[in-house]
Amino acid sequence: MTTPDRAPARRTLLVLMVPLMLVLFLANLDQTIVAAALPTIGRDLDSASGASWVVTAYLLTSAITTLILGKLGDMYGRKRVFQFSIAVFLAGSLLCGLAPGIGALIAFRALQGIGGGGLNSLVQAITGDLVPARRRAAWQALTGVVATLALVAGPLLGGAFAEGLSWRWIFWINLPIGVAALFTVAAKLHLPRPAAARGRVDYAGAALVAALTTTALLVTTWGGTTYSWTSPLVLGLLAATVLALLAYVRAERRAAEPLTPPRLFRSAVFDLAGLQFFLATLVLFVGMLYVPMFLETVQHATAFSAGLYVIPLLLGLVAAAMVSGPLIAKTGRYKIYPVLGSLLTGGAMYWLAQWDAHTAPFGLITPLVVAGAGLGLFVQVSLLAGQNAAAYDDLGAATGTLNFFKSLGGAVGAALFGAILAHALAHGAALAAFHTVFLWALPFMGAALVAALAMREKPLSEEMREVAAGEVEVPEY
Numbered sequence: 001m002t003t004p005d006r007a008p009a010r011r012t013l014l015v016l017m018v019p020l021m022l023v024l025f026l027a028n029l030d031q032t033i034v035a036a037a038l039p040t041i042g043r044d045l046d047s048a049s050g051a052s053w054v055v056t057a058y059l060l061t062s063a064i065t066t067l068i069l070g071k072l073g074d075m076y077g078r079k080r081v082f083q084f085s086i087a088v089f090l091a092g093s094l095l096c097g098l099a100p101g102i103g104a105l106i107a108f109r110a111l112q113g114i115g116g117g118g119l120n121s122l123v124q125a126i127t128g129d130l131v132p133a134r135r136r137a138a139w140q141a142l143t144g145v146v147a148t149l150a151l152v153a154g155p156l157l158g159g160a161f162a163e164g165l166s167w168r169w170i171f172w173i174n175l176p177i178g179v180a181a182l183f184t185v186a187a188k189l190h191l192p193r194p195a196a197a198r199g200r201v202d203y204a205g206a207a208l209v210a211a212l213t214t215t216a217l218l219v220t221t222w223g224g225t226t227y228s229w230t231s232p233l234v235l236g237l238l239a240a241t242v243l244a245l246l247a248y249v250r251a252e253r254r255a256a257e258p259l260t261p262p263r264l265f266r267s268a269v270f271d272l273a274g275l276q277f278f279l280a281t282l283v284l285f286v287g288m289l290y291v292p293m294f295l296e297t298v299q300h301a302t303a304f305s306a307g308l309y310v311i312p313l314l315l316g317l318v319a320a321a322m323v324s325g326p327l328i329a330k331t332g333r334y335k336i337y338p339v340l341g342s343l344l345t346g347g348a349m350y351w352l353a354q355w356d357a358h359t360a361p362f363g364l365i366t367p368l369v370v371a372g373a374g375l376g377l378f379v380q381v382s383l384l385a386g387q388n389a390a391a392y393d394d395l396g397a398a399t400g401t402l403n404f405f406k407s408l409g410g411a412v413g414a415a416l417f418g419a420i421l422a423h424a425l426a427h428g429a430a431l432a433a434f435h436t437v438f439l440w441a442l443p444f445m446g447a448a449l450v451a452a453l454a455m456r457e458k459p460l461s462e463e464m465r466e467v468a469a470g471e472v473e474v475p476e477y
Contacts (some may be wrong), residue, residue, distance in 0.1 A: 016130060016188055017434050019181035021146050022125050023086060026174050026181075027119035029145045030058065030112070032154030032314070032411075033170050035288045036307030037162035039296045044167065047102035050420025053221075055289060056411045057106045058113035060213055063407030064206050065117030067259055067400050073122055078129065079191045082122045083182065088115030096171035112171075151314050157290065159307030204251045204326045205259035212244035213408060216247055220412070221419040228256075260401045264390055270398065272455045273386030274405045276338055279448040280378035281409030283345060283441050286417050287313045287371055291352070293421075294434045295364075298357050310366045316372025321380040332459050334385055337377040338452035344374030346445035353438040357430060378448065379406075388458055417441075 034041075034055055042051035073081040092112025101106035127143065161169040215237045223234045252258040264270050291313070292306035320341075328334045348371035355364065383402055390398035420440050424433035 007128065007439060013130060019184040019289065019409055022181045023119050024123045024143060024146050025150045026177060026185035027116055028150035029154050030116060032151050032288060032310065035157040035310055036292045036303050037154045037167040037170055039293050040162040040167050040288060040303055045102040050102045052289065052414045053106045054109050055414040056217065059111040059114065059407050060410035061113030062117035063404050063411065064210055065114050066121050066240035067404060068201060068206055070121040073125060078122055078126050079189055081118060082126065083185060085115045085118030085122060086178055086182045089119060090175060093171040093174040097168040099410040113318055128215065148318050152311050155307030155310035161302035164301040186309050200257050202255045202257060202259040205255055208244055208248040208251055209259065212241060214249055215241040215244060216414065219414045221415045261397050263392060264398055264401055267276035267389040269455060269458055270386050272451045273382045273389065274402055275451050276378055277382040278405045278409035278449055279444050280375050280382065281406045282413035283444055284375050285410045285413035286441050287368065289414055290417060290434065290437050298434060299428050309364055309368060312368040313372040318368040320373040320376025324377055324380045328384060333364045334381045335455060335457040337381045339449065341377035342445050342449035345371050346442055349376065349438050349445065350442040353435045385443030
């Protein structure tokens with residue numbers, strides 16, 4: 001049995017951490033590997049307009065189960081819940097590769113997201129169980145490197161599989177790696193099991209937030225495109241969204257251990273940080289999904305070469321986050337960064353809207369790096385400012401809630417801008433349609449700028465300075 005006082009030997013720890021890193025790699029890879037292959041998937045399954053839901057379904061279910069599976073791990077033991085998460089993720093991956101149509105693929109991606117939601121959070125928690133505090137910083141740095149490599153490798157692998165083999169291998173590649181990790185975890189990972197279940201899971205809140213987000217997304221994607229805004233279906237979905245929201249707020253106020261504790265939202269700083277996280281991830285997915293689609297549709301690039309252009313966006317994001325973190329830790333000031341981030345990202349998205357069939361690689365890469373850098377400033381500051389606005393005892397809950405808004409932003413961005421693209425394609429040429437998509441990112445960055453200017457800068461606590469510098473970990477949720 002592994003306890004903080006009886007940490008595994010270095011060799012044993014290495015054997016345990018390899019499968020954990022593989023699982024972490026798969027969980028992050030799956031967020032970007034689909035991006036470059038979406039046009040191919042849409043053509044193969046005869047549903048270009050529904051392809052964005054392949055991304056949305058995964059992000060939506062994983063956002064909800066991240067919080068639930070982390071809590072179940074606390075209550076019933078992390079090893080069992082981790083094994084369950086891997087098994088569901090692999091089952092979803094297998095079925096996605098076998099999907100006969102777009103509807104089945106979306107449903108199986110939702111199943112895959114249920115498992116995927118537990119992988120990131122449980123890897124971090126298990127690492128905390130295995131590694132003593134004095135050695136944890138090095139392993140946490142490794143997890144950051146693995147996650148970054150996965151995000152960058154995703155578009156490359158997605159494009160390569162779609163072009164050279166089949167888009168179905170995007171999902172099947174998870175199977176050999178995941179099965180090896182699953183058997184290693186079963187045989188080698190030994191963690192203390194709770195003597196009795198601790199706490200409660202907010203199942204009502206999870207069900208209501210799933211209903212709320214799903215109906216809201218259907219309203220935004222179907223309204224004015226597939227169905228008129230005044231159609232009975234859209235009006236019914238809108239009414240269901242309002243009712244689900246009211247029921248969710250009431251359920252969270254009454255829950256003993258709510259999914260998103262209402263007390264966190266009493267802070268205007270936390271509210272604005274959550275909004276910024278949501279908006280930043282929304283616009284990030286516009287770049288990740290629709291830049292490759294533009295290149296394949298308008299410039300007739302291959303899936304592999306189109307996937308290459310997601311990398312500058314991600315590298316700009318990672319670089320900006322890495323640079324701003326130590327600066328914030330040193331000065332304790334952070335308000336200027338999201339202001340700059342909104343201006344950089346907004347300007348870059350306007351630049352993207354000037355692309356045409358003959359734009360040279362330099363003209364493609366430069367605005368993507370700028371957009372990534374701007375979004376990186378948002379991501380870093382939104383998380384730190386939101387955490388800093390919460391009481392230290394609520395730090396884990398605040399982190400989980402902010403990450404929920406992050407995943408929700410990606411889901412909304414994928415679905416909403418897919419609907420915008422479908423509507424624009426139905427009324428004009430492909431080039432003008434993609435220009436419309438990129439220009440629609442500007443109002444969201446305008447809202448992010450207003451939120452950044454409105455946010456009151458609360459000086460970072462000493463604990464949060466250490467978090468920003470990467471010296472200590474955030475308490476788990």
